[in-house]
Amino acid sequence: MIALQLIGIGTGNPDHLTGEAIRALNQADLVLLPRKDNAADLADLRRTICAAVLTRPVPLAEFDMPVRAGEGDYVAAVHDWHDAIAAAWRAAIDAHLPGGGTVALLVWGDPSLYDSTLRIAARLPDTVVRVVPGITSIQALTAAHAIPLNPLAGSVTITTGRRLRAAGWPRGAEVLVVMLDGCCGFQSLDPAGMSIWWGAYLGMPHQALDAGPLAEAGPRIVETRTALRARHGWIMDVYLLRKDQG
Incomplete structure (x- = not known):
């Protein structure tokens, strides 16, 4: 046994x-x-x-x-x-x-x-x-950025990069956490009015973070992620997306 x-x-x-x-x-x-x-x-x-x-x-x-x-x-x-x-x-x-x-x-x-x-x-x-x-990487991400996971009295949806690319922003989602995304699936979204908090190698000496409006931070993250993967041969990352409150 x-x-x-x-x-x-x-x-x-x-x-x-x-x-x-x-x-x-x-x-x-x-x-x-x-x-x-x-x-x-x-x-x-x-x-x-x-x-x-x-x-x-x-x-x-x-x-x-x-x-x-x-x-x-x-x-x-x-x-x-x-x-x-x-x-x-x-x-x-x-x-x-x-x-x-x-x-x-x-x-x-x-x-x-x-x-x-x-x-x-x-x-x-x-x-x-x-x-x-x-x-979890989600806990490590929110701690690294010192942000709450959920909006006040709100909900959180956790999904994968594959699902995000295939189906887009889930209906009714307020905050989206995306895992297992090897292709930066946020690029398939309209970035207007949306913010991102991203982290790779969380908790490790070579931890990398970025955050900001998706239209500005998204291209930086794509470039950084490509460079880090080439340098280390692998990458583990996760990110949180939130629609700005109008």
Whole structure:
């Protein structure tokens, strides 16, 4: 039997880990560390977190992260990708913990918010899953800009860049938080009367922020994002959009 602990680690800053997350890591028999092409920094960050908070020797098992197919039906490609990731987890666990035990997997942000780790974990038989919540990129974004998430007595809509490009501004939305946007989907919107608060690598030493009227800040963000991705080989960013009150 495998006890799989999905541990939210915020945006990569060891200070973002909760006390519960630190205890869970130290109780593990094995920590899984995915490796991604062109994103060695992500694996290094996970190792840095482990080195900062582990108070006992816990084995670290690295595995190569499968790549999602970029063509064909998107939903089918994601399901196939999740199957491949689950198989990679199982292979690493069987190789390093054949008798079973407690396995920890570090998850960026919080496992409940626009993350597929729980759906992948459901593919593993004979596995009990425990979630340790973490700081989300949304919390880190609003803290970095020192802004409230919601308008007074108002609502917040959370969506993805793919949905924003496909459907535009959601009907009835007052404030929009956009995640998983690799193409700066805000460019598809009419920027008139709209403001943006953007952040990348939140909580890390190379954190980048920008904010202002979308018509002015949007082009800057596109340029900055392109340069940062080229420099680091990867980027994690999120932004908040708000229509100005007339």
